Amino acid sequence: MAPPRVPAGDLSKHEAAYRTLRQRILEGRYGPGYRLVLSGLARDLEVSPVPIREAIRRLEAEGLVTFERNVGARVATLTDDAWEELVEMLALLDGYAVRQAQPMLTPEILAEAEQINAALRRQLTGGIDNEAVMALHRRFHRLIYSRAANTYLVDALDQVWDRIDASRVLVSLYPAKRLASAVDEHDELLQRLRQERVNPSDLEQFARWHNLNAAVTIRNARGR
Amino acid sequence: MAPPRVPAGDLSKHEAAYRTLRQRILEGRYGPGYRLVLSGLARDLEVSPVPIREAIRRLEAEGLVTFERNVGARVATLTDDAWEELVEMLALLDGYAVRQAQPMLTPEILAEAEQINAALRRQLTGGIDNEAVMALHRRFHRLIYSRAANTYLVDALDQVWDRIDASRVLVSLYPAKRLASAVDEHDELLQRLRQERVNPSDLEQFARWHNLNAAVTIRNARGR
DNA sequence: CTCGAAGACATCGTATACGATCCGATCGTA
DNA sequence: TACGATCGGATCGTATACGATGTCTTCGAG
Secondary structure, eight states: OOOOSSOSSOOOHHHHHHHHHHHHHHTTSSOTTOEEOHHHHHHHHTSOHHHHHHHHHHHHHTTSEEEETTTEEEEOOOOHHHHHHHHHHHHHHHHHHHHHHGGGOOHHHHHHHHHHHHHHHHHHHSOOOHHHHHHHHHHHHHHHHTTOSOHHHHHHHHHHHHHHHHHTHHHHHOOHHHHHHHHHHHHHHHHHHHOTTOOHHHHHHHHHHHHHHHHHHHHHHTTO | OOOOSSOSSOOOHHHHHHHHHHHHHHTTSSOTTOEEOHHHHHHHHTSOHHHHHHHHHHHHHTTSEEEETTTEEEEOOOOHHHHHHHHHHHHHHHHHHHHHHGGGOOHHHHHHHHHHHHHHHHHHHSOOOHHHHHHHHHHHHHHHHTTOSOHHHHHHHHHHHHHHHHHTHHHHHOOHHHHHHHHHHHHHHHHHHHOTTOOHHHHHHHHHHHHHHHHHHHHHHTTO
16 A cells, blocks of 8 residues: 555645744744844754745745845835735725625624624723734634635735734734724624625625725824 | 946846746746746756746746646646636726726826727737737736736736736637627726716726626636 | 945855656566 | 556755855054
């Protein structure tokens, strides 16, 4: 009997490096601007610099890392304007995804979404843990948009969320007041999603508007 | 006096390889499924396999190339469904981009767009050169959407168009009847864009609808 | 003290080498 | 003939080596 083609944990080294680096960036261990020195990472991950370079190239193509010739790689840093543009993309994509996902949503999914939103609401009374809020918020949205049929759309949304996570902006800037509104808007979204005969275009517009609200709030929080 | 930092034509080898390969894919010299053998390309481009690998990784991250471990790289092939999903993305992104670009469009830009559309219309009477039609069609749309303020949006549109070009689907399947409709729709789009007080939401919907028409037509041309 | 040049160091960029893996052809056996 | 094992070539995956480039520090002149 032949052994399994890929014994589960056996990834190529560049693939493993890619996943490790990506994870470290997303969880904030490597924050924006952090310098990714090839030889250092190679030592750290116990591989040669070659697969590290490949991993970095992929991260670069995904926008999580910037690279300067003969200088090196850094975790991407977003200007305020760039951050707003990304959120605008999120709003555009998520709006359409919600519209497309709506017929696919089962009562179970909606119930789970309600659970997540309830956990978010609990953060309002207890102290707010921004990391937890961001994770819950992302989970809430992904639960819905991931049901959209268009796989490119879902992938694009995942990627945009990754970049927003990597920027660490929301983690530091999400104000309690916005969270309160967001939780209410989530409830309204769920309510609309439960209706059979909801107007798809209205639904898309509402979801888009909800996402854009975050951008507006952060812009104000930054003081214009 | 120090020499210029980057003497114009002096790209790193992986960058040069990336551009060369990308171009060859987009112009159809390497069609869908074409096998990209690292050592062969290295010989061809007169570099070592290492920078070729980096170039391929970037192309892979952009979706132009698929890669299989220990097997190698191929130019990406789109299933019919995947192709339709990509066009749907195009419609979503382009619709919003047109809406955002509208206030930035000068009479000069609109005149140029009209020129391009006139060239498209000429293809209807003379024999149709599909390569030329595709290039003109893309130029027409890019002229408009590239004025959108959101750079991520513009980049995403460029990328989706690249993938569609690389798939060579439109080149072989664009029927004359659809071209006639498309040219008319372009005219209507330009007419709407010229109005100062056009409703942004209507504009977006119209542009989205126009792009989706292509998908519907091709689906029918393929015989469901 | 300030400025600029020169050198040392850190790091990147690519070539080369070689082991690992896969695929297809060959050969033997039922 | 049909099937499966074995072998060989093609190709990938990664380590190592070293030259090229950029950056920082030091040192000397003004």
